[in-house]
Amino acid sequence: xxxxxxDAIRLWRDICREIRKKSDTAYNVSFKDIVPISYxxxxxxxxxxxxxxxEWIIDNYSDVLDEAVQAVCGSSRKVLFEYGHMPEHVSAxxxxxxxxxxxxxxxxxxxxxxxxxxxxxxxxxxxxxLEENTFDNFVVGEENRYAYTAATTTAQTPGIANPLYxxxxxxxxxxxxxxxxxxxxxxxxxxxxxxxxTCEEFLNEYxxxxxxxxxxxxxxxxxxxxxxxxxxxxxxxxxxxxxxxxFNTFNALCxxxxxxxxxxxxxxxxIRGLEKRLVTRFQGGMTLQITESTFETRLAILRxxxxxxxxxxxxxxxxxxxxxxxxxxxxxxxxxxxxSFLASSGVEITLESAEAMxxxxxxxxxxxxxxxxxxxxxxxxxxxxxxLQVKDLTGKKRTANIxxxxxxxxxxxxxLTESTQQEIGSAFGGRNHATVHHACESVEADLKTxxxxxxxxxxxxxxxxx
Ligand code: ADP
Ligand code: MG
Numbered sequence: 076x077x078x079x080x081x082d083a084i085r086l087w088r089d090i091c092r093e094i095r096k097k098s099d100t101a102y103n104v105s106f107k108d109i110v111p112i113s114y115x116x117x118x119x120x121x122x123x124x125x126x127x128x129x130e131w132i133i134d135n136y137s138d139v140l141d142e143a144v145q146a147v148c149g150s151s152r153k154v155l156f157e158y159g160h161m162p163e164h165v166s167a168x169x170x171x172x173x174x175x176x177x178x179x180x181x182x183x184x185x186x187x188x189x190x191x192x193x194x195x196x197x198x199x200x201x202x203x204x205l206e207e208n209t210f211d212n213f214v215v216g217e218e219n220r221y222a223y224t225a226a227t228t229t230a231q232t233p234g235i236a237n238p239l240y241x242x243x244x245x246x247x248x249x250x251x252x253x254x255x256x257x258x259x260x261x262x263x264x265x266x267x268x269x270x271x272x273t274c275e276e277f278l279n280e281y282x283x284x285x286x287x288x289x290x291x292x293x294x295x296x297x298x299x300x301x302x303x304x305x306x307x308x309x310x311x312x313x314x315x316x317x318x319x320x321x322f323n324t325f326n327a328l329c330x331x332x333x334x335x336x337x338x339x340x341x342x343x344x345x346i347r348g349l350e351k352r353l354v355t356r357f358q359g360g361m362t363l364q365i366t367e368s369t370f371e372t373r374l375a376i377l378r379x380x381x382x383x384x385x386x387x388x389x390x391x392x393x394x395x396x397x398x399x400x401x402x403x404x405x406x407x408x409x410x411x412x413x414x415s416f417l418a419s420s421g422v423e424i425t426l427e428s429a430e431a432m433x434x435x436x437x438x439x440x441x442x443x444x445x446x447x448x449x450x451x452x453x454x455x456x457x458x459x460x461x462x463l464q465v466k467d468l469t470g471k472k473r474t475a476n477i478x479x480x481x482x483x484x485x486x487x488x489x490x491l492t493e494s495t496q497q498e499i500g501s502a503f504g505g506r507n508h509a510t511v512h513h514a515c516e517s518v519e520a521d522l523k524t525x526x527x528x529x530x531x532x533x534x535x536x537x538x539x540x541x
Contacts, residue, residue: 083111083112083114086119089147090140090147091106091107093147094143097139098139101139104220104223104224105128105136105224108124109121109123109160114152117153118152118154119155120155122160123158124158125158129158131221134235140154141154196263199261199262201261202269202270203271204261204271208254208255209258209259212251213252214372214375214379216368217372218247218366218367218369221363222363222364225239225241225361226253226256227259229334230256233301233333234332236361237332238335238337238356238359239334239335239337239360240308240338240339240343241339241364241365242340242341242364243340243364244367245405246402246404247403249306249338249339249365250338253304253336254304256304256336257271257304260302267301268299269300269301269304270297270304271306272297272305273307274308274310277297277317277321278317280293281320298327298328301333301334302334303334305335305337307338307339308337308339308346308357309340309341309346311346314348318349321353322350322356326356329356343358344358367401368404370397370398370401373397374393376407377393377407380412381393381411384411384415386419388418391426392426396410396429401440402440402443402444409436410436413433414429417432434533437537438533438537442490442491450499450503452539453484453491453539454468454469454502454503456535456538458480459538460480460531460534460535461476463476467480467481469504471504481503482514482517483528483531483532484503485499485514485515485518486532487536489511496508
């Protein structure tokens, strides 16, 4: 076990308690997964996943950590980090053992740390941002932990990374996070001038200002700010005129040490048609990725949504949605809303009925994930469904029990792969493209009228999603 002694665990837990008094967010994001290894009178050795995470703590939280160590140990310790430790949480049993030991322990007089009560924060919503896009409502998981940490730190301590650049796929929470920064700054620093915009709006406003000859006002609006937040900056790609304007805005703000935060669907160097000088600028701060969501995050998002809903679904239903809708948080959330609406209209929601009610969303999801499928995989799935052999589908026989599945398999190849009709024809025993074309049209017509065909397509498609 890579955990240190019970003493080290206890000591670290006390230190964490102190850290949490200062900042729960700092604890949850940066300290929670640390593994205490050993300590003595002069040093405290902590295990951490990677160098980046340790540097983050040293750069941002060394005061918080030092004070917590001082409070618990009564004197300071040199804190050292060892990399490569994955989070390993104390099991409930170990936790209980510790608690029991603690109760029989005569503890040393606590060294008190004067912690002033945090000033109450009045929640405000930044212009053009949604009220619900806050840090509190953002579920933190492995895939977005660093982006979240950077976002909260930037909101509280601007200037550490300029620009802060967060990228990731659609529906991964980028807009939520960038607006959470804007809302957090609006709440904690009411005097700060915050400008949140989508890149598209930035372009539209600029064009309008040129037309009405008020571009000086436009510049004033975007350059006299403390925080400039631009969502979907990849939109700049291939639009040289607006890149010039943005480059100047960017420089003006950086020179006066104002914070810039950007989101994008790609890292800077991969945005097509983005000038080199902008790529370099964007890379000059901190670039962080939000990767594909984990099941735990998706489930937590659903649970969080449920808290504000009249309907409570069983864990089985929530698990079902979280495991089947993975690509994007938007359809995930709409699926729950749809079920909730149906439930409040009196429809009974079971796993079977949920599957039927969400079939369009589930099919779309399956389609997304099937894009890299091969015709061979599709032939196998179709053959399995109809209890045939793949060679029946690629062979010459034209009896109805084989011809219909063959056409369906061709249709699915067309729908789920990038293959051309010609390529599909070759995969089916050297048939020509006209045969494939005819098969697709015939299945499409059947789908409009025939429930059995619809059902077959739906089931096969889902089996292909793995
Ligand atoms: P993006 O801008 O990356 O396309 P959004 O920020 O618009 O994605 O997220 C889509 C929806 O999913 C929003 O309703 C957002 O609040 C929600 N969402 C995404 N990620 C999270 C998360 N980690 N915690 C809570 N809600 C999330
Ligand atoms: Mg977005």
